Amino acid sequence: MRTTLVTALLSALSLTSASATSGSPQSQQQTTFTLWIPSSPALPNPNALPPSTHATLSSLQQTYTAPLSAANAFAFRNVTPGSYLADVHCGTHAFAPLRVDVFAGKAGGGEKKEAWTGLLVRAWETYRGNDWDNKGAEAPRSGGEYGRFPVRVLGPKEYYIERGSFSIFGILKNPMILMGLVSMVLFLGVPKLIDNMDPEMRAEFEEQQKNNPMNSLMGGGQQAGANPMGNFDMAAFLAGQGSKSEGESSSGGGKKGGKR
Structure with a gap:
């Protein structure tokens, strides 16, 4: 009898926990959103992209991959909350990466208990090497319940460098x-x-x-007011000899003294 009662209690507790789990927000912590490629001057016809084109949604914990659909879109399903980097991998064109944040939307506030309303998705343009907290222009969202975010085409990829000509x-x-x-x-x-x-x-x-006045500095002829140091002989001065004018005056004075 006791065994039957214990079994009944355990089954009731398991059913209660299962119902609580099914009604809790944790069972709904997944969402779906889409990235689509609009036509632009850099890519007039998105249908011309190769079939191998795909997009990745990566974070530190997990990575999602979505192939290119016939509607030129990438559908990511069962995405859990977090901050992701969305990249489009294509062999012919380059695309701007997106920062995608998936977070739980809350309603209510103050003293009331916040009610869980679902997951929200927002996206911003970014580039590799940028500070993660530095967000760029926000990508417009469309599509109602399942968000659709456009991916900007940067231009065609160039694998060859044109040889320079003369x-x-x-x-x-x-x-x-x-x-x-x-x-x-x-x-x-x-x-x-x-x-x-x-x-x-x-x-x-x-x-x-x-x-x-630049003529005296450039070696021009003697002029009035020219630099008196122009005829200075540095080599003779270092050898202990006077300048030519001093030598001539001294030699002239010697002759006069001899005559005297």
């Missing part, structure tokens, strides 16, 4: 070549420009060049 314009774009050409034009054009100048203007130009 171009005279490419050579002229080099900064060193441009500087050389400008210097050559100045070197050859300025003298001809001076020869074709008006005589009075030319005489005025030559007078200005004579009074230019």
